[in-house]
Amino acid sequence: YAQSDYDLWLNYRPVQNTEVAIQYRTVLSKVFFASGSPQLKAAHQELWMGSKGLLNIVPAQVALAQGNLVIGKLNQIGELRKLVQPGDLSDDGFVINTIVQGTRKVVVVSAETDLGVLYGVFAFLKQMQTGKNIDQLNITERPKTMVRVLNHWDNPNRTVERGYAGFSIWNWHKLPGYIDQKYIDYARANASVGINGTVLNNVNANIIMLTPAYIEKAKALADAFRPYGIKVYLSVKFSSPVELGGLKTADPLDDTVKKWWKDKAAEIYKSIPDFGGFLVKANSEGQPGPQTYGRNHADGANMLGEALAPHKGIVMWRAFVYDNNVPDDRAKQAYNEFKPLDGKFNDNVIVQVKNGAIDFQPREPFHPLFGALSQTPLMLEVQLTQEYLGFSTHLVYEAPLFKECLDADTYAKGEGTTVANILEGKYLPKKLTAMAGVANIGTDVNWCGHPFAQSNWYSFGRIAWNPQADAAQIADDWLRMTFTNDERFIKPMKDQMMRSRENAVNYMTPLGLHHIMGANGHYGPGPWTDNIGRADWTAVYYHKADSLGVGFDRTATGSNAVAQYYPEVRDYFGKLENCPDEYLLWFHHLPWNYKMRSGKTLWNEMVARYYTGVDAVKDMQQVWKGMQPYVDPVRFNEVEQLMAVQYEEAVRWRNSCVLYFQTFSKMPIDPKYPKPEHD
Ligand code: GCW
Numbered sequence: 001y002a003q004s005d006y007d008l009w010l011n012y013r014p015v016q017n018t019e020v021a022i023q024y025r026t027v028l029s030k031v032f033f034a035s036g037s038p039q040l041k042a043a044h045q046e047l048w049m050g051s052k053g054l055l056n057i058v059p060a061q062v063a064l065a066q067g068n069l070v071i072g073k074l075n076q077i078g079e080l081r082k083l084v085q086p087g088d089l090s091d092d093g094f095v096i097n098t099i100v101q102g103t104r105k106v107v108v109v110s111a112e113t114d115l116g117v118l119y120g121v122f123a124f125l126k127q128m129q130t131g132k133n134i135d136q137l138n139i140t141e142r143p144k145t146m147v148r149v150l151n152h153w154d155n156p157n158r159t160v161e162r163g164y165a166g167f168s169i170w171n172w173h174k175l176p177g178y179i180d181q182k183y184i185d186y187a188r189a190n191a192s193v194g195i196n197g198t199v200l201n202n203v204n205a206n207i208i209m210l211t212p213a214y215i216e217k218a219k220a221l222a223d224a225f226r227p228y229g230i231k232v233y234l235s236v237k238f239s240s241p242v243e244l245g246g247l248k249t250a251d252p253l254d255d256t257v258k259k260w261w262k263d264k265a266a267e268i269y270k271s272i273p274d275f276g277g278f279l280v281k282a283n284s285e286g287q288p289g290p291q292t293y294g295r296n297h298a299d300g301a302n303m304l305g306e307a308l309a310p311h312k313g314i315v316m317w318r319a320f321v322y323d324n325n326v327p328d329d330r331a332k333q334a335y336n337e338f339k340p341l342d343g344k345f346n347d348n349v350i351v352q353v354k355n356g357a358i359d360f361q362p363r364e365p366f367h368p369l370f371g372a373l374s375q376t377p378l379m380l381e382v383q384l385t386q387e388y389l390g391f392s393t394h395l396v397y398e399a400p401l402f403k404e405c406l407d408a409d410t411y412a413k414g415e416g417t418t419v420a421n422i423l424e425g426k427y428l429p430k431k432l433t434a435m436a437g438v439a440n441i442g443t444d445v446n447w448c449g450h451p452f453a454q455s456n457w458y459s460f461g462r463i464a465w466n467p468q469a470d471a472a473q474i475a476d477d478w479l480r481m482t483f484t485n486d487e488r489f490i491k492p493m494k495d496q497m498m499r500s501r502e503n504a505v506n507y508m509t510p511l512g513l514h515h516i517m518g519a520n521g522h523y524g525p526g527p528w529t530d531n532i533g534r535a536d537w538t539a540v541y542y543h544k545a546d547s548l549g550v551g552f553d554r555t556a557t558g559s560n561a562v563a564q565y566y567p568e569v570r571d572y573f574g575k576l577e578n579c580p581d582e583y584l585l586w587f588h589h590l591p592w593n594y595k596m597r598s599g600k601t602l603w604n605e606m607v608a609r610y611y612t613g614v615d616a617v618k619d620m621q622q623v624w625k626g627m628q629p630y631v632d633p634v635r636f637n638e639v640e641q642l643m644a645v646q647y648e649e650a651v652r653w654r655n656s657c658v659l660y661f662q663t664f665s666k667m668p669i670d671p672k673y674p675k676p677e678h679d
Pocket of ligand 1: 162203360387
């Protein structure tokens with residue numbers, strides 16, 4: 001049963017529905033599978049593996065003219081090419097069509113590229129895993145972004161920064177000689193959702209990663225991933241020329257520095273010809289960067305871009321910058337630093353922006369940089385590892401959080417300029433497009449620490465491929481592939497997944513509260529956190545509770561961070577009468593007896609949300625109890641135990657926050673609620 005945990009959404013369980021099973025068997029009984037590249041071989045292997053698991057059959061290989069299922073690149077499928085009419089698939093898109101040719105019915109899976117065929121095969125398998133009728137398939141899919149990468153915050157000593165699923169899966173000691181099967185399964189899982197790159201190491205980068213020995217280790221991983229279309233990238237430390245190269249400076253305008261990076265890039269490409277490029281965290285949280293030498297982000301990024309350009313590599317330059325020596329609202333800093341640099345970045349540089357301006361909070365308004373930079377490609381960074389969402393103990397399906405950001409309208413080019421549209425490059429055609437997810441993967445047998453945390457990895461891939469995708473549909477697919485197609489399981493659990501993020505917001509940070517978790521660890525509540533050396537790491541800096549009220553005034557009477565948005569958005573968040581309850585205390589400081597839309601006082605509304613959040617976890621536990629008949633005992637038991645911990649933690653969040661804020665509001669808690677206890 002541990003196997004079901006390990007196999008993720010690729011556990012090819014026997015098809016239960018006999019009607020569709022007959023279809024699948026017929027189609028798979030005669031397969032033409034074009035031969036060629038390692039990627040086609042990987043696709044072939046996957047299809048055979050799937051057939052064995054889903055139907056317990058080994059497909060018979062036949063000639064092109066005999067196939068009930070024909071799989072290959074468009075130039076490998078003869079006349080059928082004309083019938084599938086795919087349009088341009090040069091970006092690894094694919095088609096899956098059921099074609100009727102006289103008396104012959106044939107399912108065609110085809111693409112322009114080898115990788116497209118692999119994606120098509122995974123999509124075809126998904127049809128069967130989710131119990132679809134495959135009689136009339138007519139699917140064309142193309143990725144809407146070019147680069148879809150995981151960011152591992154993995155250190156060379158195998159600890160993982162903000163990792164809650166064991167240690168790093170990269171066994172540096174045994175690399176390059178030993179390729180763990182886990183690397184292959186990792187690549188399969190990624191490819192199955194369209195992820196095409198991985199940054200192997202932490203953005204707080206260790207220079208050892210650029211030494212010849214580690215380049216060889218990275219090469220071994222790149223070789224293992226290549227058949228699955230996964231490119232390897234590295235996070236680099238800006239001071240590497242000094243720390244590793246022995247130079248006197250890492251000034252990006254210095255010729256010796258430029259040469260050092262050019263040589264380093266050439267050295268990497270010698271081992272890894274399709275190396276993806278660099279990810280850089282600079283001048284943030286103590287990391288060195290161009291500003292250390294009086295230069296700006298564009299100077300730094302472009303210098304690295306020039307080193308990579310001859311090899312077609314890219315630079316992902318993070319906009320997560322802030323500094324406690326800057327006296328202004330931390331939420332404003334990235335915009336202030338990057339806005340003046342708009343249009344100054346080289347073509348192979350993309351700026352990587354977190355979904356919100358603070359830091360992966362349970363809820364943040366979308367980052368004001370989206371829309372603000374019109375000449376610079378931006379990519380979105382979301383965090384799959386649940387740093388602020390209860391680690392791998394709490395069931396929180398994050399796709400609704402990703403979507404909240406992607407669907408937000410920046411109004412930058414008028415109504416409909418959503419973050420998703422910006423991400424897809426609609427306003428900067430031909431420039432780089434990308435999305436990154438901070439991985440939640442580790443050595444735990446179930447990869448992510450919580451069986452349901454796998455859904456965050458899965459949904460990231462789906463959304464990076466198509467930022468317009470629907471979170472509920474993704475949850476539906478994931479549940480079916482991971483657990484069962486039984487509606488008695490799918491319906492209630494999809495519902496629970498879809499609510500889970502709002503539940504967490506309610507018991508952690510309702511009404512726009514943020515950054516009130518315990519300092520450093522970021523797990524439990526810590527709204528009282530004060531005096532820890534840096535104001536911008538405390539909680540009191542963010543909630544600003546006092547006897548009069550609570551909330552961060554980011555309007556014109558306060559930090560005016562809201563002015564970083566376009567006027568429509570500014571009015572939406574900034575005017576009290578427009579601001580949705582969800583963002584209220586993010587933008588406004590309000591009196592405890594402020595009258596909410598519900599008619600309740602702010603204090604009573606806050607209390608009500610905390611209690612609602614906890615009750616929702618209790619409901620979820622009840623629903624899960626009823627799921628026992630549909631889940632294997634190991635996973636049932638894992639989730640049941642984790643939910644019990646989540647419940648206790650939710651109660652702790654609620655009690656701590658309600659009691660803490662009550663010391664300011666001095667208002668009673670409605671006696672209908674159970675009395676909050678101190679720990
Ligand atoms: O979310 C915060 C984390 C840091 C992290 C940083 C970042 C990798 O608390 O651990 O460092 O953001 O994104 O750079």
